[in-house]
Amino acid sequence: MSDTGAPPIADLSYRNYDGPKSVRGPRWWPIARNGIRLTLRKKAVFWALFAFSWLPYVMIVFQLFISSVTENVRGPERFIDLPKYPEMLSNAYGSWFFVFFIVLLAGAGSIAADNRSNAQQIYLSKAITKRDYLIGKWMSIFLVMFAVVFIPMFSVTCYAAFNLGLGDFMRQYGTLFPKIFVIAAIPATVHACVMLGISAWNKAPTIAGLIYVGIFLAWNLFAQIVAALLHDSLSREMRRTVDYFSIQGSISGLGQNVIGAMPRQFFDRHLPPQLPAWQPLLALAIVACVLGLAAARARIRAVDVVKS
Amino acid sequence: MIEIVGASRWYGQVIGINDVTCSIPTGLTALLGQNGAGKSTLIKLITGQLKPTTGAVSVFGRNPFACSEVLQNIGYCPETDSFYEEMTGRQFVSLMARLSRVPINDLASAVQYALEQVQMVERADTVIASYSKGMRQRIKVAQAIVHDPKLLILDEPLNGLDPLGRRQLMSLMKDYANKGRAIVVSSHILYEVEQMTQHILLLHRGRLLAKGDIREIRALIDQHPHRIRLETENARKIGPRILELDSVLAVQYDRRDPRVLELETAAPEEFYSQLGDLVLAADQEVSHLSSPDNNLESVFGYLVQG
Incomplete structure (x- = not known):
């Protein structure tokens, strides 16, 4: 019989963590970090959507490449009227399709998944307040969306700067770099607020996502129909503003105002139309954000309270 | 440690608890009552998740409602499952430790200790979706003790545990109470409670029906x-x-x-x-x-x- 030796002694007495309990950094950060981690965990879908969201920027690279080639072949007089870089950027910025899907991926389940699994109860029994919880959830959508919009825009602008000549580019479009921070924050902020509000009132992430898709598309369509119906009775600027009076419209319109250019594509020989008025679009974006956050705040609680 | 004075909580026209006055000292206290007696409401008042409609609740001398300093010293294990299925047990306990302000440098060791206490080290790195009811219960307890709270509140913690698991958890609770901490355990099973502690609070239809030594209640029954x-x-x-x-x-x-x-x-x-x-x-x-x-x-x- 072989001697296997004495089994290890299991110390089952309670040894608990007794160190300090304060960490630097905001209390909402663990919640935001966890939310981002959960979004990035949906690897295939997330990275595929992120890759597709680069398509409009790939088109810019292509246009810049064509621009440099035609310049070499024919000199400064090009055979087509190429759009200016801010117009190209404005065009790419308005491409919302894949970005919107990333919003759904990052935000639909944000609070809805917690509602479904009663996780709010356990989160709010920890040393965080309702505000920390809300900020954490908001940040988990905002930071993902900001990165998704900012990274391709910044990368392509850097490429454009080198392609068009750094000195010339900085003289003409130098202010675009700080502007990119602002315009990347616009869709991230608006989507995070509205999506959070919808997610908070649902228990199923899919339902929350579908509701946002419905609101988003219906509103866009409604604004365009109203603008078309009032075509003859409104001024050109007003008509354009009504056309932009939706969630995506306000995001695009505000972004175009910050960039200072309307979208124009490669073979588009028409002059870019007038920018929409930014004041009503900003007011709409603020109202949407406030409503979204207020809806989320009203719904966040650790327990379901039975109403009389 | 916990003082409750004339606390009532109404949910619209439904009463949760009605004019409850009691104090809970260090050691193990069982909150005994049938389903719907008000145990969970009382626990939510103590953990600051609800405000009393009337009366006052104080924990460590302070109002616990939305008070981070108080909540930092409370460990709460809810009755219902409250986690993301796609996370592993270790990730879940780590997240809860972070929310409880355990410093990042001590996080891994604190989580490991907590998992050891509930005998979940071996299964800690598999996703919660694959856990049995008993394992979920253990992970919930681990997240409650990971930051070494002064007050531990366990809502029906023995539900779903096998006999060995029950014994281990009872032993853990007794050890914890012997260290001068306060533990409040809710249950609707008299037999279970008798094995854990002699000190009980008996709730019935939202009212505190009896408090004190369970043997006195036994004598009353006899x-x-x-x-x-x-x-x-x-x-x-x-x-x-x-x-x-x-x-x-x-x-x-x-x-x-x-x-x-x-x-x-x-x-x-x-x-x-x-x-x-x-x-x-x-x-x-x-x-x-x-x-x-x-x-x-x-x-x-x-x-x-x-």
């Missing part, structure tokens, strides 16, 4: 006739002998099952001590012995009527 159900080879053979005992007040046979009899006694302890000799003398095998009165419903019945 003042009333106590029913005991016996299953033997032949109930009619042992019945007359049982009726001869001074402690027995009545014997009743079961018409449908000739092996079963039910007796009524005013002194259950005395009866139990005499039962062994009686069974030997009658040469009858007792295959089953139970007391229909030995449950929570009976306790409430006695206390409400008595």
